[in-house]
Amino acid sequence: MKIAITGANSSVGQILLGHLLKLDDVEIVAGIRSDKARASLPQSDKITPSLIDYQDPASLEASMAGCDTVIHLAGILIEFRGSNYATANVAATQAVSDAASKAGVAHILFISVIGASPDSGNAYFRSKGAGEEIVKQSGLKASVIRTPMLLGPGAAGASSLLGAASGDKAKVLGGGNYTMRPLDIDDLSQAIIHLCQNPPESTVLHELVGPEPISYRDLISRTAGKLNREIEIASIPIWTAKLGAAIGSMLKGGGISPTVIDVITLDEKVAHNADGDLGINLTPLENTLNKIITADSK
Ligand SMILES: NC(=O)c1ccc[n+]([C@@H]2O[C@H](COP(=O)([O-])OP(=O)(O)OC[C@H]3O[C@@H](n4cnc5c(N)ncnc54)[C@H](OP(=O)(O)O)[C@@H]3O)[C@@H](O)[C@H]2O)c1
Numbered sequence: 001m002k003i004a005i006t007g008a009n010s011s012v013g014q015i016l017l018g019h020l021l022k023l024d025d026v027e028i029v030a031g032i033r034s035d036k037a038r039a040s041l042p043q044s045d046k047i048t049p050s051l052i053d054y055q056d057p058a059s060l061e062a063s064m065a066g067c068d069t070v071i072h073l074a075g076i077l078i079e080f081r082g083s084n085y086a087t088a089n090v091a092a093t094q095a096v097s098d099a100a101s102k103a104g105v106a107h108i109l110f111i112s113v114i115g116a117s118p119d120s121g122n123a124y125f126r127s128k129g130a131g132e133e134i135v136k137q138s139g140l141k142a143s144v145i146r147t148p149m150l151l152g153p154g155a156a157g158a159s160s161l162l163g164a165a166s167g168d169k170a171k172v173l174g175g176g177n178y179t180m181r182p183l184d185i186d187d188l189s190q191a192i193i194h195l196c197q198n199p200p201e202s203t204v205l206h207e208l209v210g211p212e213p214i215s216y217r218d219l220i221s222r223t224a225g226k227l228n229r230e231i232e233i234a235s236i237p238i239w240t241a242k243l244g245a246a247i248g249s250m251l252k253g254g255g256i257s258p259t260v261i262d263v264i265t266l267d268e269k270v271a272h273n274a275d276g277d278l279g280i281n282l283t284p285l286e287n288t289l290n291k292i293i294t295a296d297s298k
Contacts, residue, residue: 003196004029004067004105006052006096007074009037011155012111012185016071017042019189029063031074054092060099069107069196070100075131077124077156077263080254085127093131097138107141107199109192114148114207114268123259132205142203143195145188148210148268151288152185153295162296165223165231175235176217178265181209184283184291191278206274211282213268223289238265 003020007013008030020026021044031052032038038049050063054074064070074096076088093110100108116128135142149157164170191208214222217233224231242258249257275282 002027002067004064004070006031006072008032009040010073013073015152015185016189021046031063054095057099060095061103064100064103064105067105069109070105071109072096073111078260085123089127090130093134097134101138108135108138109143109195110135112144112146114146115266122262124263136203141199143200144205146207147183149180149182150185151182151292158292161223164220165227169232169234170220171234171236173236173241173265174238177215178267179213179215180268181213183210184288187280187283190280194278207270208274209270212285226289226293
């Protein structure tokens, strides 16, 4: 099985590579955008790093030659100067989809987000919804996995959680009274591998979330308990945070924006969890928290 991965240096990419390397029959083209990103990849005969440029269709197509599946991981939640939803989440997905078609790749797999919709009033969810439409209309076999907040060593969500749980007082948006079902990146990796080994006949959309619904407030308290800390949780009113974020993101040309705050504070609702369909035994949240705490202490 030969697989190309975009955004191979991302937190999901790093963990996925670790799982893929355990397979016997796998060749991986790890797509990255810089030498710094290349240096972060694990060293293995099974991995061929490939410097790709999303504005250079020929380089993208060449990197995918002979691949069975392209896993498109590159994407952002937080915009910054030079990287916005239109370029990172939509144009890059179009470029990858077009290159995969031209290279004769059979299957494209796209990581999206719970809440994605091309009609969403939220610019991030709209951009991920547009990405989903692009891969669905690519003419290739297409798998979309919508995920919630992801937890694993190095993931942004894990760093924020550990940061919040490590002090005496956590100031959290809306008191953290929104519910999520965090997903272990090891479980997402298993789902991705399952789909690479069993691509769909045409297109498929899976919503894959973690085993336990929990408010962010309780998630912080539980993590703090594991760190043997007593923590006070205070509330930042969401409207105040959005006002500050609107001004800050306008001045900086990126960063935490009202759009990001709406994403973070969404109550996640999923009608059907795809764990069974994808052959996943979900990792208990308790074990996921132990993993990120252990990795952080090294
Ligand atoms: N983390 C989560 O909780 C979460 C939740 C739902 C969905 N997802 C999705 O899962 C995927 C992986 O997430 P992650 O958290 O592992 O990502 P990450 O660690 O933040 O890495 C982002 C990746 O996207 C690349 N990238 C950034 N701007 C880009 C641009 N303008 N054009 C092309 N590539 C660009 C980065 O490359 P450089 O290093 O070169 O900048 C990097 O490889 C993303 O598609 C994300 O939307 C993540």
